[in-house]
Amino acid sequence: MNILILGSGGREYSIGLALKKEQSHKLFFMPGNGATSNLGTNINISDYDKLAIFAKENSIDLTIVGPEAPLVDGVVDIFRKNELVIFGPTKEAAKLEGSKAYMKNILKKYNIPTAAFIETSSENEAHSFINSMSSTPIVVKADGLCAGKGVIIAQSKDEAKKTVTDMLSGTSFGEAGATVIVEEFLDGYELSVFAICDGENYKVLPAAQDHKRVGDGDTGPNTGGMGAYAPTPLVNDEIYKKIEERVIKPTLKGMQQENAPYEGVLFIGIMVVNNEPIVLEYNVRFGDPECEILMPLLESKASELFYYGATKQLDKLDIKIKNEYCVGVVMASENYPYSSSAPAIITIDNIVDKDLLDNSHISFAGVEEKEGKLLATGGRVLVCVGIGKSIKKARDRAYMLSSEVHFDGKKFRTDIAYQALKN
Template structure:
């Protein structure tokens, strides 16, 4: 079948890498893609949110399935766009409906959904510009640190964790009155802080059946020892060593099942991934947030551990027959390390020529922010490459990733040298 994959990051390169291994995938288009997808599929210079251009491509190329990588087209309603168009409605879109995508598109919607369906989560309240002073008073009722979350999409950067009450109150004003995160922070959710260790649980659902994919843990901050600014993710490991059978059973019973059943009860069409950001507080899993797509860089460690044919899984999702599929998972660990542009997540330069990719051995290089220019691969984003490796445990896998990163070079290149540091000992 001919498939269209939307997106341009490391997540999309990992999807493409896996999908082209399927005998069911005869042709793969990626819009807009990157230098990595360009080498294995057909890149098309179309934005994932340009629905009319996507429609034209789908009809011209007889595309039979659309797989959505990033959150923006989902929140903007690409699933509904296809379902409501006579020419497109028979083509499956792997991703939730517009209302389902609100689980990520609105922190308040997600919180209300969790409370309604008794999914364990932190206590919270939400505020607007008009109620900013009420929000400041609410902060006074909490213990530090204080968690402020922009309600809308802020590219993974709309969450502030602050120790000082006065600073938290000032930042709340900056977000609501000063529009620190633009439209995304026109509403802000204030949440109680949970102290524990984070992990990500990924679920693939057809709307009634579900499969739990391998767990992963990512490392968000730019500096070693988890210091400095938040990023889109600097590396990841799978599986999470502390996610034992007892914890996974609690996650399934208390979180996954109520979430999938909640979607059905609320009549929310949902055929795609649910990324559940969790925190393990003294052995009890509590939901921090939902995302409505796979994480990045977690995809670069989860998908390589999946032995199943990914296209076959997507067809099962489209036909609501996921219960007929048995998941097969590679028992090895997988790790990925993100190589980023100097200055990221703040100002950085693009267009730096990348060398050494051809020298990588025993690791997979997934392109994130790259493009092909005059036959050369150059940097085209903050997060540039993800180097993924297998090992008998995450220590062996991470060692391979670091050995192979030594083969890579581009001007101002930076990476964290301590991925997995908190899981040792």
């Protein structure tokens, strides 16, 4: 197939890498990054109508949308009007991520378990709700897209009020904070659960755990994600069944009733409290870096998963997952997540260890190619991925690979998958 992948990060690189291994596709990336050009052809057509024309002229059989912004902007609707096959939710369905208020109200309307909350644009109303809360911390969320950074966990009522004020005034997140959600803090452990959906049918991938904080021991500010692993041993068949029955099925049914059938990846942020799964949020695409550690676990063809999802045929797909674990360690730039860093040349040692070569790889993200050299130019530069029969083996390989990668100012967490290994 001719396949077009929208996006420029490690998520899109990892999807492209999984497709490239099938050795039967011609890949295009829009815009891609400095390393995706080794997997396919990078193009730069940011106008979605013109991109749809490109897809027609180049006989693109399938388009896969990586990031949330094109989905919220309606790229799927445009491609479908042009009778093109595209994997992802429509503009209306993408409101599940585009508006946290919309998402919370869907959860409430269809009795899907979530934290008690208030949605408001009134500072006084938000402050009154905060005053009425019996405990802290308190969670404050900006309604709109904030690149995964619009959620603040306030440790006191005063901090929660100040956060609300900063969001509503536009100081924190601009227009994205014009409406806020204030909700109770849930004390449990967090999961990333991904369901591939076609409007009616779904396939659940192994549950992952992300590491949002920049520093070891979950310290420092939130980031887009500093590493992940899957599957997590913190989930059993009972929890998977509860997530399917109480979350995924009513969500798909509810979105049908809203005349916005959900197709694409449903990324469910779950907090497990006393063995009960409670929805924190929905995203409408793969997580990053979770995608980087889920793609290598697919034994089925990735192309079939995406194509069947895009053409309402998931009921025909028997998805197979490898009986292995995968760990991804993010290599970030020196000043991430505080500010941008100077571009730095990336060098990778000549790896001779066959075991490491066969069971690890790099997914490139914030990189550019210049005069034949790869430069670290983004916040999260790349992900070192290891796979193995145990989480420890997979993690060891990921960290062995990370020791072979060099660029000025590189930073990474040394404790990825600690939740699993301490248990």
